[in-house]
Amino acid sequence: MANIQLIATDLDGTFLSDDKSFDKALFRVVLAALKNKNIQLAIATGVHQERINVLLADFLDEKMAYVTNNGARVMNSDGRLIYERTIAMPILQNVQQLLADFPVKPSRGLVYSTDDTAYVPRAYADMIRNSRRRYFKKIILFDDLAEINEPIFKVTMNWQDFDETQFYDAAQRVLGDSVHITETGTGAIDIVPAGVNKATGLKALADNIGISMDGIAAFGDGENDLEMLRAVGQPFVMPGASIVGPFAPVMANNNHAGVLKTILSII
Structure with a gap:
């Protein structure tokens, strides 16, 4: 290896x-230990860059790389954008139609995300809690998708007390590949x-800095980490995670700095 x-x-549920x-x-x-051994650190997350900037505000000068929006956008440690994939408007319209037809509306909100802006359908305006507002520089309400003239990386729909896999299955049937x-x-x-996940984003980063995926260790806990964990040389999964595979266990859970303690142990 x-x-x-x-x-x-x-990040969430992991770091x-x-x-x-x-x-x-x-x-x-x-x-400091990573820098001493010339090992880079990348944040690989489903969230957008502005949310990371809020969460890691004290560490933004540490030359980390970022794989954001589940792999749709990648910045290297020099702060250069090296990979970007967006959702075409006709596909966004198909997503909107699917949501309109689906019997259970996302009770915790619906967001069309750029890297710092949340575009929210006006019908969902009352679901934007203050806790969420701080993670976007701008929140723009819209009545029609045609009002959005920025590239959209991700659409997120969130339910309370509902098995969201029902929507997942419906979306797979309607939207396909x-x-x-x-x-x-x-x-x-x-x-x-299409074709975007944390593994594709991480591969773009690895190619950019000239390393193989085998030289990467990765930490995750959820379904959106699976591709990444399967693609790297040293995958680690959080205790009690819902995903299974040939992954090494993290030393402690996310409430006890498990990722940081495991990193120190492996380097």
């Missing part, structure tokens, strides 16, 4: 504790461009 040259970690915090002092220790549909593990479904 190749030596580790890059470490990628999911972040349940309250979205993390051990900043230990993170500084880990960053025109998109990639993934469960986030938090009651939400993400729809991203």
Whole structure:
């Protein structure tokens, strides 16, 4: 197995504790250790860049790479955008029609995401809680998709007390291969461009810095991490995760800095 040259970690349920915090002092220790061994760190997440900028505000000068929106957008550690895939308007219209036809509306909201802006159908305006607002620079309400003139990386629909796999199955039937549909593990479904997942985003990053996927260790906990974990040389899964495979266990759960402790143990 190749030596580790890059470490990628999911955020929610993995790097972040349940309250979205993390051990900043230990993170500084880990960053120093990685720098000393010339190992890069990548955040590989379903969320958009602006949310990461809020969560990791104290560490944005640490030259990390970012695989965001479940692989639809990739920035290398120099801050250069190296990969980007968006959803074409005709496909967004198909998604909108599917949601209109689906009997159970996303009770926790519906967002069409750029990298810093949430486009929200006006009918869902009252679902935008203040806790969510801080993760977007702008929230723009719209009546018609034609009003959106920015590239959309991801559509997220979120339910409370509903088995979202029912929507997943309906979306698979209606949208087929025109998109990639993934469960986030938090009651939400993400729809991203076809052929896009965290593994494709990570591969674009690996190619950019000239390393093989075998030289990557990755940490995850949910369905949207599966492709990434299967693609890297050293995959690690959180305790109690819903996914199974030939993955090594993380030393502790997300509320006890499991990712950071495991990184220190493997480098």
